[in-house]
Amino acid sequence: xxxxxxxxxxxxxxxxxxxxxxxxxxxxxxxxxxxxxxxxxxxxxxxxxxxxxxxxxxxxxxxxxxxxxxxxxxxxxxxxxxxxxxxxxxxxxxxxxxxxxxxxxxxxxxxxxxxxxxxxxxxxxxxxxxxxxxxxxxxxxxxxxxxxxxxxxxxxxxxxxxxxxxxxxxxxxxxxxxxxxxxxxxxxxxxxxxxxxxxxxxxxxxxxxxxxxxxxxxxxxxxxxxxxxxxxxxxxxxxxxxxxxxxxxxxxxxxxxxxxxxxxxxxxxxxxxxxxxxxxxxxxxxxxxxx
Numbered sequence: 001x002x003x004x005x006x007x008x009x010x011x012x013x014x015x016x017x018x019x020x021x022x023x024x025x026x027x028x029x030x031x032x033x034x035x036x037x038x039x040x041x042x043x044x045x046x047x048x049x050x051x052x053x054x055x056x057x058x059x060x061x062x063x064x065x066x067x068x069x070x071x072x073x074x075x076x077x078x079x080x081x082x083x084x085x086x087x088x089x090x091x092x093x094x095x096x097x098x099x100x101x102x103x104x105x106x107x108x109x110x111x112x113x114x115x116x117x118x119x120x121x122x123x124x125x126x127x128x129x130x131x132x133x134x135x136x137x138x139x140x141x142x143x144x145x146x147x148x149x150x151x152x153x154x155x156x157x158x159x160x161x162x163x164x165x166x167x168x169x170x171x172x173x174x175x176x177x178x179x180x181x182x183x184x185x186x187x188x189x190x191x192x193x194x195x196x197x198x199x200x201x202x203x204x205x206x207x208x209x210x211x212x213x214x215x216x217x218x219x220x221x222x223x224x225x226x227x228x229x230x231x232x233x234x235x236x237x238x239x240x241x242x243x244x245x246x247x248x249x250x251x252x253x254x255x256x257x258x259x260x261x262x263x264x265x266x267x268x269x270x271x272x273x274x275x276x277x278x279x280x281x282x283x284x285x286x287x288x289x290x291x
Contacts, residue, residue, distance in 0.1 A: 026100035032081035037065030043110035047118030059269035077206025172199035230260030
């Protein structure tokens with residue numbers, strides 16, 4: 001645990017803007033949040049990928065915090081600085097936890113930006129507590145518009161149990177999961193080291209199976225929603241999933257991010273930041289458009 005915390009704090013030392021670390025009480029335990037930006041600016045919650053932690057958003061907070069009060073969240077029950085006292089078991093639990101986070105931040109509502117599993121949590125929030133969600137950005141969501149590819153599960157297997165048997169002493173690297181096209185920028189070296197430590201830990205994270213949303217659920221979501229998928233996504237075919245999502249969710253806007261892997265906001269931060277800022281600030285989102 002000490003090694004993990006040292007690696008986490010090493011990323012924080014490179015946080016590009018002034019920040020506060022907050023520990024917020026919820027009915028599921030204490031939730032750790034990294035807050036940046038003006039206190040009176042509109043609130044935006046950043047929800048990371050599975051085991052990515054709040055530190056995943058280091059390349060994005062400088063741009064976002066120019067106009068927003070940004071809260072990068074450590075998902076409770078996963079690695080990070082949040083401390084779980086009660087397991088999340090259902091989609092309602094997941095929504096209740098994030099509602100508690102909003103309450104602790106004294107936010108009636110906020111926009112949500114989620115990556116991978118965090119994107120599932122963000123859309124779940126928009127579905128179950130629509131009054132608390134203003135806008136939603138989904139980056140490489142994991143299986144909410146359609147099933148994930150069998151090849152992804154195979155990749156998980158060969159980088160998990162099989163790899164542990166064949167190469168037990170070799171340090172793990174996040175690019176093993178992101179795929180052969182994945183490149184981690186030198187500026188993200190500390191986060192890469194943190195993920196190497198994370199992947200060496202055998203603890204099973206507490207996740208809620210959100211699953212594929214029904215057509216009725218998607219049609220009922222009121223919050224304007226932007227879907228961004230990396231060109232080299234491994235969970236599914238990027239273009240096919242974008243088209244499928246836009247057919248299933250009326251009013252959805254979306255784009256394929258060129259030269260980006262599953263964690264598109266990390267892979268191409270300038271491109272993703274610009275798209276998010278335009279979406280969040282636009283009076284009327286350009287819904288129904290895909291690039």
